[in-house]
Amino acid sequence: MIYNNFVIDRFDRFGDLKLNREVFGRFSKLIKEKTGIFFDLSKMYFLETRLKKRMKEREIKNFLDYLVLLETDYTDREFKELLNEITVQETSFFRINPHFKTFSTYVMPDLISRKRNSDAGFLSFLSAGCSSGQEAYSIAFSVFESKKPIPPHWDFSVVGVDISTKAIESARAGVYQNSEISRLPERIVARFFEKTEKGFKVKDFVRNKTMFRYANLFKEEDLRVSGQFDVIFCRYVLIYLEENAKKKVIDNLFKILNPGGFLFVAPSESYNVSDRFARVIYGDSVLFQKPF
Ligand SMILES: C[S@@+](CC[C@H](N)C(=O)[O-])C[C@H]1O[C@@H](n2cnc3c(N)ncnc32)[C@H](O)[C@@H]1O
Secondary structure: OHHHHHHHHOEOOOOOEOOOHHHHHHHHHHHHHHHOEOOOHHHHHHHHHHHHHHHHHOOOOOHHHHHHHHHHOOOOHHHHHHHHHHOOOOOOOOOOHHHHHHHHHHHHHHHHHHHOOOOOOEEEEEEEOOOOOHHHHHHHHHHHHOOOOOOOOOEEEEEEEEOOHHHHHHHHHOEEOHHHHOOOOHHHHHHHEEEEOOEEEEOHHHHOOEEEEEOOOOOHHHHHOOOOEEEEEOOOOHHHEOHHHHHHHHHHHHHHEEEEEEEEOOHHHHHHOOOOOEEEEEOOEEEEEOOO
């Protein structure tokens, strides 16, 4: 019986609980179906350690029981806890600096001149897969630093969304350690951060322009509630997704981008962007524009 295979595979020779290929396959399928995130066999050990951490927390003694819990919990509460463990949060301020230069020197002036004659004195930006907020705050800093500032009486907002609730909590707090801001120019630190007991906190006048919330980019309904955007940054997210999921996420982002709006992805991800977008090369950056 298959169930017996699980029993046989359950412990290694040191008595440690081990994930076998079949059960790994079922976890991997579940995660892929819900989020698009893909774990191939090379990630088996990584997934095993993260599953064990959650199982310890929930006092669950074997993988199958935990799998059943995930499969039957319609609230996805435990699944979200697991996502906090298995998503990769690596990020930094002004990651891929040329993107932010292009944003300030090309995208911002373009949007402002296009919208000048309309009533829409509002610019909306999305950091899709925002992790702990550095990307969203870098967008906001760039708007404040832009050589072509937004006209008086105009306003802007930066929405950050992520599938990790822990990441969203950190993003909302907006507090960063010295090691994270030490490479930023002193002027930027002085203008946008205040020193607190817990670390360097993004000043309120910037935080007031930002909003962070949970969303699964794979689910169109999660994104629809965020509104429409002039610019979307979705960088180093697609690399974790399975091929069809990449297409679906790009499709979802296309729908919430305003006509003429821009999409930034990481250079290694640009081949995933569909032909529905026009490819624009500006300076050292390749960006993608939704047709008007
Ligand atoms: C490596 S970080 C990249 C952060 C930031 N975009 C950057 O470039 O620095 C990837 C982020 O994507 C998030 N993520 C992965 N799959 C997601 C999905 N289906 N929906 C929303 N966020 C997702 C992860 O939780 C993680 O915070």
